[in-house]
Amino acid sequence: MTTSATKRDYSLIGRDAQRAVETGLSAAEWYHTDIPRKEMKELMKREDGPAIRDTALWLGGMVVTGGLGAALWGSWWCVPFFLVYGVLYGSASDSRWHECGHGTAFKTRWMNDVVYQIACFMIMRNPITWRWSHTRHHTDTVIVGRDPEIAVMRPPDLFRLILNVFGILDAGYAMVDMLRNAAGIISREEKTFVPAEEQPKAIRVARIWLALYAATIVAAFAMGSILPLMLIGLPRLYGAWHHVMTGLLQHGGLADNVIDHRLNSRTVYMNPFSRFVYWNMNYHVEHHMFPMVPYHALPRLHAMIKHDLPAPCPSILAGYREMIPAFLRQLKNEDYFLKRSLPPTAKPYREDFEPQALAAE
Amino acid sequence: MSDSWIAVCSRDEIDEEDVMRFDHEGRTFAIYRSPDDAFFATDGLCTHEKIHLADGLVMDEVIECPKHNGRFNYKTGKALGAPVCVNLQTYPVKLDGDTVYIAIG
Ligand code: FES
Numbered sequence: 276m277t278t279s280a281t282k283r284d285y286s287l288i289g290r291d292a293q294r295a296v297e298t299g300l301s302a303a304e305w306y307h308t309d310i311p312r313k314e315m316k317e318l319m320k321r322e323d324g325p326a327i328r329d330t331a332l333w334l335g336g337m338v339v340t341g342g343l344g345a346a347l348w349g350s351w352w353c354v355p356f357f358l359v360y361g362v363l364y365g366s367a368s369d370s371r372w373h374e375c376g377h378g379t380a381f382k383t384r385w386m387n388d389v390v391y392q393i394a395c396f397m398i399m400r401n402p403i404t405w406r407w408s409h410t411r412h413h414t415d416t417v418i419v420g421r422d423p424e425i426a427v428m429r430p431p432d433l434f435r436l437i438l439n440v441f442g443i444l445d446a447g448y449a450m451v452d453m454l455r456n457a458a459g460i461i462s463r464e465e466k467t468f469v470p471a472e473e474q475p476k477a478i479r480v481a482r483i484w485l486a487l488y489a490a491t492i493v494a495a496f497a498m499g500s501i502l503p504l505m506l507i508g509l510p511r512l513y514g515a516w517h518h519v520m521t522g523l524l525q526h527g528g529l530a531d532n533v534i535d536h537r538l539n540s541r542t543v544y545m546n547p548f549s550r551f552v553y554w555n556m557n558y559h560v561e562h563h564m565f566p567m568v569p570y571h572a573l574p575r576l577h578a579m580i581k582h583d584l585p586a587p588c589p590s591i592l593a594g595y596r597e598m599i600p601a602f603l604r605q606l607k608n609e610d611y612f613l614k615r616s617l618p619p620t621a622k623p624y625r626e627d628f629e630p631q632a633l634a635a636e
Numbered sequence: 637m638s639d640s641w642i643a644v645c646s647r648d649e650i651d652e653e654d655v656m657r658f659d660h661e662g663r664t665f666a667i668y669r670s671p672d673d674a675f676f677a678t679d680g681l682c683t684h685e686k687i688h689l690a691d692g693l694v695m696d697e698v699i700e701c702p703k704h705n706g707r708f709n710y711k712t713g714k715a716l717g718a719p720v721c722v723n724l725q726t727y728p729v730k731l732d733g734d735t736v737y738i739a740i741g
Contacts, residue, residue: 302685315691316654316693319693320693321693321695377704377705378700378705378707379705382695403718406718406719407718407719410684410704410718410719413703413704414685414703414704470721472721473718473721565702566702566703566704566705567692567693567700567702567705
């Protein structure tokens, strides 16, 4: 057991960021399972059908549950409808933001772009800033100081995690970012991953959103009711739990500063409802290895390469059963992480690249 | 220009609507065969983070980079939006018999 843990500096302009660039850990060449080109092309193939169906279900579900919730407002009968509406608004938007940001949900470009903008608004992520932050997340996945999307830093801030189950901190920061961007200010950290020519676009979107939220607040005052906010804005809080629950599983408790997604990402088998809300991102090792593969082809990709990957977690519960004890151990020793062993059929980890990840306990 | 034509491969080595990597004298290129059976060539590495485009996906006249899904028109080299902002260098290609040639210049 290591006793003197290494203090991590997660700032994008700090010590670890600089070190990752100097050592070549940033922008490194990551491990990929070998897949013949013909099969890869089949997997990467784009379609409109699955995403049109899922988007109709998603937005249609919101119209129905939001409509019934609003109609029954004032009675307890509205609660179940808002519970579902909240998850569709505050959680399914996370996976739609993600998949459409990659441009893989639909074959038709404008459909990706429209759903991307809608989802960004709901999940409160500036479509410009967050496209670039996610680009960096794929270049430098869980590389300390480089990845702007590390959900659980070490040592874990468990209080923050609990608040975020209700979107409290994330939505708060999102509002501050929106106000700052709307005032024409791009932060120093944002400047490290958003190119200068893209920054005015981020400012324009923030101003449009500000106007939409202002209109919602005005409507709430005019009606003397929070109902408009229950439909726009607040579902980001009361419906966030599902995307937080699934999102933490992506990398939580696993290795950092490695360049093999088998060590730092987690694939989890999930129930069909969660897979619909999460758009199959439970196949997370597969997604990171091959971001070109659309969500609807990830189960096929998983079946094709699972011989080369650590065994997936059999359920969400099993994922939490291994992750929570790991978080608790990281409170005492931030170098601790869950090691992922490979099946005998897999290509071994590159020992020269991953000495820490393979040796530590 | 004609002096610098370099043989790349035979036409059947690239499927329709696909791309192939071609390395020559320390440089790397991507050679495309469009759905209407014409051949094109660009630099082999994405202008965003130097990833091999030949591992990407060809759709009509677009090549999508395998790393962050950045898109280029491989006929013109034009970058089609974030995260790719810098155009790709394109190169002349000709078909002589069954052989694909590229003029690297
Ligand atoms: S490396 Fe090609 S889009 Fe990023």
